[in-house]
Amino acid sequence: MSDKKKDAFSADVALEAYWEAARGGRLLLKNCGACGKTHYYPRPLCPFCMSSDTQWLEASGEGTIYSWSVERRGTPPYAIAFVALPEGPTLLTNIVDCDFDALAIGQKVKLGFETRDDLPVPVFRPA
Amino acid sequence: MTRAVNFQAVVSFGLNSTRTEFPTMSIKGKAYIAGIYEHPTRKAEGIPIAQLHAEVAKGALQDAGLGLRDVDAYFCAGDAPGLGGLSMADYLGLDVRHTDTTETGGSSYIVHVNHAAQAIAAGKCKVALITLAGKPRTGGAPPGRPPMAVQPPDLPFEMPFKPTVLNIYAMVARRHMHDHGTTAEQLAWIKVAASQHAQHNPHAMLREVVTVEDVINSPVVADPLHRLDCCVVSDGGGAVVVVAPEIAAQLQRPKVRVMGAGEAIKHMAGGQVDLSYSAGRWSAAAAFAEAGITPGDIKYASLYDSFTITVLMQIEDIGFCARGQGGRFVADGGLISGVGRLPFNTDGGGLCNNHPGNRGGMTKILEAVRQLRGEAHPAVQVKNCDLALAHGTGGYLGTRHGSGTLIMERA
Numbered sequence: 001m002s003d004k005k006k007d008a009f010s011a012d013v014a015l016e017a018y019w020e021a022a023r024g025g026r027l028l029l030k031n032c033g034a035c036g037k038t039h040y041y042p043r044p045l046c047p048f049c050m051s052s053d054t055q056w057l058e059a060s061g062e063g064t065i066y067s068w069s070v071e072r073r074g075t076p077p078y079a080i081a082f083v084a085l086p087e088g089p090t091l092l093t094n095i096v097d098c099d100f101d102a103l104a105i106g107q108k109v110k111l112g113f114e115t116r117d118d119l120p121v122p123v124f125r126p127a
Numbered sequence: 128m129t130r131a132v133n134f135q136a137v138v139s140f141g142l143n144s145t146r147t148e149f150p151t152m153s154i155k156g157k158a159y160i161a162g163i164y165e166h167p168t169r170k171a172e173g174i175p176i177a178q179l180h181a182e183v184a185k186g187a188l189q190d191a192g193l194g195l196r197d198v199d200a201y202f203c204a205g206d207a208p209g210l211g212g213l214s215m216a217d218y219l220g221l222d223v224r225h226t227d228t229t230e231t232g233g234s235s236y237i238v239h240v241n242h243a244a245q246a247i248a249a250g251k252c253k254v255a256l257i258t259l260a261g262k263p264r265t266g267g268a269p270p271g272r273p274p275m276a277v278q279p280p281d282l283p284f285e286m287p288f289k290p291t292v293l294n295i296y297a298m299v300a301r302r303h304m305h306d307h308g309t310t311a312e313q314l315a316w317i318k319v320a321a322s323q324h325a326q327h328n329p330h331a332m333l334r335e336v337v338t339v340e341d342v343i344n345s346p347v348v349a350d351p352l353h354r355l356d357c358c359v360v361s362d363g364g365g366a367v368v369v370v371a372p373e374i375a376a377q378l379q380r381p382k383v384r385v386m387g388a389g390e391a392i393k394h395m396a397g398g399q400v401d402l403s404y405s406a407g408r409w410s411a412a413a414a415f416a417e418a419g420i421t422p423g424d425i426k427y428a429s430l431y432d433s434f435t436i437t438v439l440m441q442i443e444d445i446g447f448c449a450r451g452q453g454g455r456f457v458a459d460g461g462l463i464s465g466v467g468r469l470p471f472n473t474d475g476g477g478l479c480n481n482h483p484g485n486r487g488g489m490t491k492i493l494e495a496v497r498q499l500r501g502e503a504h505p506a507v508q509v510k511n512c513d514l515a516l517a518h519g520t521g522g523y524l525g526t527r528h529g530s531g532t533l534i535m536e537r538a
Binding site for chain 1: 280281283284285287288289290291293294297298299301302305346347348349350351352396397399400402525526
């Protein structure tokens with residue numbers, strides 16, 4: 001990722017707490033004080049009701065695979081997935097340290113972090 | 128430092144609670160498709176994208192029996208170079224009083240016909256030109272990713288995980304298999320049907336008829352999709368001319384009447400991801416309500432076929448069959464013209480013919496118009512084809528996409 005792109009992320013003050021938590025291995029979601037719903041990726045204005053009363057909510061780290069695919073043409077191949085969190089949101093992520101042939105919808109996975117292009121990003125591995 | 132505007136309460140009146148509400152204003156019968164053209168090239172070495180746009184524009188106007196000075200509205204999407212409509216109006220020498228560069232990915236051109244019909248119905252223009260061109264094989268924008276001047280807000284939360292058009296659509300297929308027992312063999316039948324049609328199209332990139340075994344024995348590219356579940360990558364383009372009824376009445380070509388159209392966007396919904404349906408559920412319902420017909424009335428359907436799973440999802444969302452029944456619907460030649468229950472993509476579609484600029488919406492309109500005119504290849508022409516549908520899914524089926532549905536009638 002180019003320096004210009006990274007600068008754009010770090011210049012977003014609304015995401016400062018998110019990246020700081022991620023560097024510490026914690027995944028932050030956003031919960032709305034007005035409508036009560038939790039969303040991800042995080043936004044200052046709630047995408048359900050547009051309230052700006054949105055607060056950080058730390059994810060438990062648990063998750064369930066909602067769907068998955070293995071990009072066989074990747075070098076090396078990699079597993080991409082939608083993982084459903086018990087807090088509500090489903091997020092796009094990678095399943096790492098896994099047997100591709102054992103992946104399944106409904107499989108329990110747990111949160112970890114990997115650094116990609118200097119960004120700490122949430123990934124999941126089999127629980 | 129600026130703070131976000133502090134909305135404490137944003138009132139919603141629930142005006143959008145029924146997405147299929149029939150508008151009091153309608154485009155039904157208020158616009159006609161008068162001209163079409165498909166660029167014969169599949170590999171445009173040395174030809175810039177702007178020139179391809181010009182060649183398809185000329186072709187469609189000639190087909191309609193109209194000229195450059197008749198055009199008073201221009202539509203294009205993200206495949207157009209430079210400042211889109213501005214750069215292309217300059218290059219083409221257009222003098223227009225209406226322009227629209229709505230971008231919903233590959234479905235844009237179907238949406239453009241809707242918007243052109245709306246503008247014509249409102250008296251804003253009489254002759255609307257819509258063009259598409261692209262050359263992912265020989266240079267230009269990388270596949271599916273028009274350069275964006277401003278990065279999308281989802282980028283740091285998705286791009287690190289290397290989503291591709293392939294693996295995002297593959298996850299929709301995986302989920303459908305899990306929920307409904309859909310099989311790779313059933314998906315393969317969609318490619319088989321396309322190849323049965325493509326054998327009659329001299330311009331098609333893949334003219335060889337394939338079998339279910341050929342598809343499932345081709346390499347897995349992103350589980351559960353195989354290489355032959357994917358569309359071709361091709362250069363080329365196409366154009367459509369949409370005109371007011373009084374213009375259509377003066378033209379010689381067979382007339383195709385716009386009966387109804389719908390468009391909708393589906394996205395990640397703040398993380399409430401549901402891969403079991405597409406925005407086509409809403410766009411198709413709006414189009415059928417406007418046209419006053421039902422899916423059972425459709426004699427031919429052009430269905431967006433970036434991948435086999437795209438076709439299957441749309442068949443359910445449009446209402447050709449019940450949710451979860453798509454696999455059974457397409458199996459055993461269900462989509463083959465002359466033998467199947469729903470003839471689709473009789474030009475070979477994106478799966479076998481072409482997918483110019485990685486955007487299949489334009490070619491979907493073109494083959495539907497050929498069918499309504501009775502000008503499809505005789506081997507695939509649908510008998511008494513009086514009502515046809517063109518449907519597109521642009522963007523990424525599993526994350527964010529724009530659906531467009533267009534219903535047309537032989538006039």
